[in-house]
Amino acid sequence: MRTGFQNMHSALRSLGIVVAIVVFGCGETKTPTQESIAKPPSKASIKRAYTMKCSLCHGSNGKLMASNAPDLSQSKLDLDSRIALITYGKGMMPPQRGVLDAATIRGIAEYIETFREP
Numbered sequence: 001m002r003t004g005f006q007n008m009h010s011a012l013r014s015l016g017i018v019v020a021i022v023v024f025g026c027g028e029t030k031t032p033t034q035e036s037i038a039k040p041p042s043k044a045s046i047k048r049a050y051t052m053k054c055s056l057c058h059g060s061n062g063k064l065m066a067s068n069a070p071d072l073s074q075s076k077l078d079l080d081s082r083i084a085l086i087t088y089g090k091g092m093m094p095p096q097r098g099v100l101d102a103a104t105i106r107g108i109a110e111y112i113e114t115f116r117e118p
Contacts, residue, residue: 043107050108053099057093062075062112068092073115075116086100
């Protein structure tokens with residue numbers, strides 16, 4: 001016949017097994033699905049981010065130039081340089097690292113290319 005201590009010990013061990021299964025799973029390996037992989041931002045969300053974060057100084061077409069901001073339609077910076085400038089800032093332009101994610105920063109850097117005059 002089991003004692004009260006043995007019953008309690010058995011119940012705690014069973015509870016521990018249940019908790020371990022809940023916390024760590026039951027050995028199944030989950031593979032990422034298409035939905036769980038981060039999608040790049042849409043063109044609309046990039047344009048919205050540009051409008052919210054950049055257009056105050058650069059204007060909706062890159063030409064406003066408030067606060068001595070450069071005319072983006074005349075910019076000769078390559079894509080990597082624009083990404084770095086947006087990420088780390090320069091002069092009066094604040095860094096966007098920690099404010100915008102890397103995919104959005106890249107999207108804005110690419111979006112700026114649409115302002116360039118032929």
